Amino acid sequence: MSAFSNFTALICGEGATVVNTSEKRLKFGSVSCRFNWRPRQSDSFPISRLALSGSRRTAQDKNVRMALVEERLGRVRDVDAPPGILAFDLVQGELVKWGSTIDKSIPDPPTAVLLHGILGSRKNWGTFSRKLALEFPAWQFLLVDLRCHGDSASISKRGPHTVASTALDVLKLVAQLRITPRVLVGHSFGGKVVLSMVEQAAKPLARPVKVWVLDATTGKVRAGGDGDDHPAELISFLRKMPNEVSSKRDIVNALIQEGFSTDVAQWVVTNLRPNGTPGSLSSRFSWVFDLEGISEMYHSYEETNLWRFVENLPRGVHVNFLKAERSLHRWALEDLQRIHAAEELAADEAGGVEMHVLKDAGHWVHADNPDGLFKILSSSFQGLKA
Numbered sequence: 340m341s342a343f344s345n346f347t348a349l350i351c352g353e354g355a356t357v358v359n360t361s362e363k364r365l366k367f368g369s370v371s372c373r374f375n376w377r378p379r380q381s382d383s384f385p386i387s388r389l390a391l392s393g394s395r396r397t398a399q400d401k402n403v404r405m406a407l408v409e410e411r412l413g414r415v416r417d418v419d420a421p422p423g424i425l426a427f428d429l430v431q432g433e434l435v436k437w438g439s440t441i442d443k444s445i446p447d448p449p450t451a452v453l454l455h456g457i458l459g460s461r462k463n464w465g466t467f468s469r470k471l472a473l474e475f476p477a478w479q480f481l482l483v484d485l486r487c488h489g490d491s492a493s494i495s496k497r498g499p500h501t502v503a504s505t506a507l508d509v510l511k512l513v514a515q516l517r518i519t520p521r522v523l524v525g526h527s528f529g530g531k532v533v534l535s536m537v538e539q540a541a542k543p544l545a546r547p548v549k550v551w552v553l554d555a556t557t558g559k560v561r562a563g564g565d566g567d568d569h570p571a572e573l574i575s576f577l578r579k580m581p582n583e584v585s586s587k588r589d590i591v592n593a594l595i596q597e598g599f600s601t602d603v604a605q606w607v608v609t610n611l612r613p614n615g616t617p618g619s620l621s622s623r624f625s626w627v628f629d630l631e632g633i634s635e636m637y638h639s640y641e642e643t644n645l646w647r648f649v650e651n652l653p654r655g656v657h658v659n660f661l662k663a664e665r666s667l668h669r670w671a672l673e674d675l676q677r678i679h680a681a682e683e684l685a686a687d688e689a690g691g692v693e694m695h696v697l698k699d700a701g702h703w704v705h706a707d708n709p710d711g712l713f714k715i716l717s718s719s720f721q722g723l724k725a
Contacts, residue, residue, distance in 0.1 A: 425512045426490030427483045428461055430468045432476030451720070452481045452509065452520045456527030457570055457637050458607065458628065460489035467705050470713060475720040481518065483509055485532070487632035500632045501639035506535035521545045522719045526704065528640045530555035537656055538648045546655035549719045554663045554702050556674045557645040570637055573599060577607070578630050585623050587611055602703070649692065650681050659693045661715065665701040
């Protein structure tokens with residue numbers, strides 16, 4: 340069964356059929372989903388591009404949303420998601436076959452998973468993933484809110500909150516969605532998570548699988564130097580802030596006064612969501628993360644050591660480390676020497692270790708030099724067809 344046939348069955352039941360071509364309505368068992376768009380003469384299945392998203396804003400708001408993507412997103416009715424599923428977006432290239440939801444003969448599209456770092460969210464990868472989908476239209480890209488972050492923060496997750504438990508969450512998600520990732524990309528904390536995913540499970544991961552660890556090493560985490568970010572100090576400072584605030588600008592100013600950079604301060608307040616219903620006049624905001632859980636996750640990130648795995652990779656696993664040129668404090672000489680030694684020892688048959696350097700970039704690689712990052716990552720998506 341194809342990935343999306345399984346996914347359809349998972350959330351709506353078997354038997355997806357087109358029942359009204361004028362409205363492009365799909366019927367999934369007893370659930371009917373209508374696409375909010377006007378058909379043209381040239382419109383026909385397979386549909387060019389589809390985006391799926393799942394979120395859990397509150398414990399009661401259990402939904403998976405499906406939307407056709409052309410010039411804009413068109414929203415359709417919600418259907419129940421499996422309990423405890425992480426919030427996610429699935430961004431698809433235009434050649435990904437919509438027919439795979441109903442035609443088991445169509446092969447699954449190649450999938451990449453993109454994971455954010457501490458205090459981030461799946462939105463960090465939104466613009467970048469859409470660019471990837473345009474350049475590699477046969478691929479789909481799964482963006483995930485990790486536990487305690489974004490729309491996944493409201494989901495009750497059993498502790499401990501560690502790199503390993505976070506990786507297991509994502510493995511469970513890809514299993515629930517019936518997809519088999521060929522590429523895993525993780526920034527910072529997410530870099531150790533993708534390594535832990537491969538270490539923990541051969542399935543549902545493909546072989547070969549390419550792993551990208553962006554500006555993170557596998558061992559001890561070193562705090563930022565003067566002028567750099569200090570994640571532990573940032574988490575500690577945010578834990579002193581009230582759960583509800585009246586002004587994003589006040590938070591930005593408070594962070595800058597505390598010594599954090601303007602860029603970090605402006606990034607942090609993207610984790611504030613307005614209270615009240617859409618369109619209301621409420622001017623108060625609440626944090627969307629679970630700082631207690633995040634503090635535990637960051638401590639695990641500092642302590643987790645995956646060198647043994649990296650230096651003894653199983654066949655079919657290719658790990659790429661990317662060092663940001665201006666992110667010097669994270670990369671001790673010992674780390675670089677061990678990575679280069681692993682490069683020489685690694686198997687050369689669809690596996691191994693490689694080191695890359697992203698010029699003109701600090702730790703926030705996808706914001707500092709997205710074009711350079713795109714060029715480096717592109718090698719993982721070339722030559723693989725749906």
